[in-house]
Structure formats: C-alpha cells, structure tokens
Amino acid sequence: MVAAALAFLVLAAAPPVPHSPVSTGPAERGLATWMPGEVRCDGGAAVGKPIRRPLGTIGWRGSNSRQSVTLRFDIDGSGRPISITREDLRYVPNDDIAPSLAASRFPAKARSACSVTYTAQIEPFAAAPVADLVSYSVTPLSGRLPQQGWDRIQEAGNCGQAPRPQPLMRAYPDFDKLPATPGVRDWSMIAYDTDASGKPLNVRVQTGTGNKALDQASVKAVQESRFTGGARTGCSYPYWRAPEVMAAPPMPDKNAFKSGETCSTGREWTTAPVLRFPAAYNRRRIEGWAVVRYDVAPWGAVGNASVLAAEPSDDFGRQAVQMIQSAKAAASQEGSNGCVDRVRFVIKPDVAGADTDNAQPIVTGD
Structure with a gap:
C-alpha cells in the first residue's frame, strides 16, 4: 500500500494586516459566491440544515457569469455526504465546491442518488455582504482582495488614513485551546478604536462565523494589543482558527480488491x-x-490506471491515479497486470511548525 500523510500547523498562522494597499483591478470584477440549490435524494428533497457554502472567489461580471456545477452523492447513516462526484469535469474557477459538500452534514439517515446544483452569483465589491468579503480575505482563492472590497469592510473612521497605525504589540488567542469546527475555518473580524496612547477602545465583533469562543478570545487579544498612530476610529483585524480534522470514511478491507497474480507484494x-x-x-x-x-x-x-473506489469524493481517486502514474517500477521480464494499491490521505495535526502548503507527505508501508 502507498499511504500519504500531510503534516501541517495546528495553530492558525498570524493573519496579515487587512488594510494593506492592493491593486484595485478592473471594474468588471466582483465577488463570486457559489450558492447551493435544493438537495434532492431518491427523487425527493433532503430535509436538514443548510449545507456549507463553498468559499468565495473573484469573478468577472457579465452575461456569462452565472456558471453552475452539479454534484451527485450519497449520504451515509451518520448524515455524512459520501461518494461525491461531479456531473461533468469542465473547468470551474473554484476548487472548494466538492470539499464544502464533504464538510456538510445531513440528518442521520442513509440516502442515495442525491444531487445539488451550485450557481455562481457575482456582485460588485461595493455591494457584496461584508461577511462574504471578510471570508474571502481570510482564504483568498483568487488572489488578494481588491481595495474596493477593503473599503466595503472598513467601518467609518480614520484608521485607514496615512500614516496607518502599526502594531507595537500584537496579541493572539491561544488557538489550540479554542474549539474548532470540522471542515470549516472559523474566523472573527474584530473592530476597535484607539486612544491617543494607542490603546484599543470599544473593541467589538464586527462579523464572524459564529464561533463564540473565538470571538471572545479575539476581543481579548485586541484589547491586549498596542498600536502607534494616536487616537483612531474604525480599525479592524481578523483572527481565525484552523478546522478540526475530518477523518476519512471507513476504507474497504484489503480482500475487497485483490491484485492480479502477476503482481508482487x-x-x-x-x-x-x-x-x-x-x-x-x-x-x-x-x-x-x-x-x-x-x-x-x-x-x-x-x-491503464483506474479508480476502483474513493471516498469521500472522486477527487481523491483522481489524485491517487496521478500519483501512481508518476511512478516507475523496476524492470521485469513480463511486467504485471491488475495491480491494486490502497492510498490513504491522512492529515497529521500533531506535527507542529509545518507549513500548510509546503509540508511534505510521509510514506509508510501497509
């Protein structure tokens, strides 16, 4: 078996200062939110909490901007979406659609032949919901948020005027002690003013994902921070908590898929x-x-690489095929047919100090 484990940082990384100047970009661009439609299973609607929305992207407004994507899946007995597949594989400028469904939960009842269609809605940055803009700034899938977006986020005040306040001491919550949400990066945007000495005043939650513990810890962190610049109003700063790891669905027994007789262990x-x-x-x-x-x-x-099974979505199958096809075996007299490998994609949250994007997989034997 080939097993892949990705190690990465448990604690949330230090957030960037949200008011850094960036390029405004073309006026036709806007914030694309991918809205899920009705979920249907076995010909009827699936009742339950609203499913997770995919992360936003930056898109182009126009007559062809309302793209849609349909996913098909089943629901296991715990209410978890499994066997997620895309109806077609045409290019879609958002790689979070299937993962957002995988992070959703339905009532604990097995269902089959389910489907949901996501449709992109692109709004001008000046009119987009503030919470959606902050969410994008925390996870910027399409590059940095343009200045029009920051102008929409920032509350009325003089905090954005030059010279902008700089942190003399930036406090952070103890993220590892805060509860996390499976499959979701929680965040809290904290608004505040400062007095003449740079001490934060009127610290409050501007918007967030609803993680109360993170909200409280973030307010406390801003209250303990200190800044330059004298008395200011309308300042803001985001904090976020990494998602809780979602373990993979159970893997089939080794005997469920056997290699051909010519394949050696x-x-x-x-x-x-x-x-x-x-x-x-x-x-x-x-x-x-x-x-x-x-x-x-x-x-x-x-x-002749092919996927026999993959969970919770076929994206893991495609990734495994790419991995196998990148390899080369030792030469042999006859070669091998029908070889089967099991590939596990395991996140190791206990490895501290690893960068989320650059950590190397760990290979182990079966």
Whole structure:
C-alpha cells in the first residue's frame, strides 16, 4: 500500500494586516459566491440544515457569469455526504465546491442518488455582504482582495488614513485551546478604536462565523494589543482558527480488491510515486482514501490506471491515479497486470511548525 500523510500547523498562522494597499483591478470584477440549490435524494428533497457554502472567489461580471456545477452523492447513516462526484469535469474557477459538500452534514439517515446544483452569483465589491468579503480575505482563492472590497469592510473612521497605525504589540488567542469546527475555518473580524496612547477602545465583533469562543478570545487579544498612530476610529483585524480534522470514511478491507497474480507484494519503485494531498481538502482538513488498479510494463512504466473506489469524493481517486502514474517500477521480464494499491490521505495535526502548503507527505508501508 502507498499511504500519504500531510503534516501541517495546528495553530492558525498570524493573519496579515487587512488594510494593506492592493491593486484595485478592473471594474468588471466582483465577488463570486457559489450558492447551493435544493438537495434532492431518491427523487425527493433532503430535509436538514443548510449545507456549507463553498468559499468565495473573484469573478468577472457579465452575461456569462452565472456558471453552475452539479454534484451527485450519497449520504451515509451518520448524515455524512459520501461518494461525491461531479456531473461533468469542465473547468470551474473554484476548487472548494466538492470539499464544502464533504464538510456538510445531513440528518442521520442513509440516502442515495442525491444531487445539488451550485450557481455562481457575482456582485460588485461595493455591494457584496461584508461577511462574504471578510471570508474571502481570510482564504483568498483568487488572489488578494481588491481595495474596493477593503473599503466595503472598513467601518467609518480614520484608521485607514496615512500614516496607518502599526502594531507595537500584537496579541493572539491561544488557538489550540479554542474549539474548532470540522471542515470549516472559523474566523472573527474584530473592530476597535484607539486612544491617543494607542490603546484599543470599544473593541467589538464586527462579523464572524459564529464561533463564540473565538470571538471572545479575539476581543481579548485586541484589547491586549498596542498600536502607534494616536487616537483612531474604525480599525479592524481578523483572527481565525484552523478546522478540526475530518477523518476519512471507513476504507474497504484489503480482500475487497485483490491484485492480479502477476503482481508482487512489496513492489520496488525506481521512481517513487509523487505524493500530493489534494490541496482543496487539506484546506478544510478533510482526509480521504482511494483504491487504484494499474498495469506495469516490463520496462517499468505504469499504465491503464483506474479508480476502483474513493471516498469521500472522486477527487481523491483522481489524485491517487496521478500519483501512481508518476511512478516507475523496476524492470521485469513480463511486467504485471491488475495491480491494486490502497492510498490513504491522512492529515497529521500533531506535527507542529509545518507549513500548510509546503509540508511534505510521509510514506509508510501497509
């Protein structure tokens, strides 16, 4: 078996100062929110809490801006979406649609033949909901938020005027002690004023995801911070908490998928598989697995790779196929047919100090 584990930082990284000047960009751009429609299973509507919305992106406003994506899936007995697939694989400028569904929950009842369609709605930055703009700034999938977005976020006041206040001492919550939400990065945008000495006043939650513990800890952190610039009004700063890891659904027993008779155990790779965790699922800390079948030519090339099973979405299957196809086996007299490997994508939250985007996978044997 080939197993891939991605190690990354448990604590949230220090947020960037939200009022840094950025390019305004073309006026036709806006904030794209991908809104899920009705969820239907077995021909009827699925009743339950609203499913997670995908993260926002920056899009172009115009006659062709209302793109849509349909996902098909099942729901297991715990209410978790599984076997998520896209109806088609055309390019969509948002890689968080399937992961957001994987992070959702339905009532604890098994359902099958479910589907939901997401439609993009693009609004001018000056009119977009403040919470959606802050959410984008915390996870900027399409690059930095343009200045029009920051102008919309910022409350009335003089905090954005030059020279802008700089932190003399920036306090942070103890993120590791705060509750996390599975598959969701919680955030809290804190608004505040400062007195002539740079001490924060009137500290309050401007908007957030509703994590009360994070809200309280973030308010306390701003109250303990100190700034330059004298008396100011309308300042703001975001804090966020990394998602709680979502373990993969149960993996089938090894005997469920057996390799062909010509495939040897403990294969020798002259070029090892390039192990990569699907970035969109790592962002939400969602684990997964895949079972793949492939052939090996006598000269060691891997071919005819296919997915036998993958959960919670077929994205893990596609990633596993890419990994196997990147490898090369030792040359043999006859090659091998119908080889089966099990690939686990496991996030290791106990490894401190690792960068989320750059941490290397760890390879272990089965």
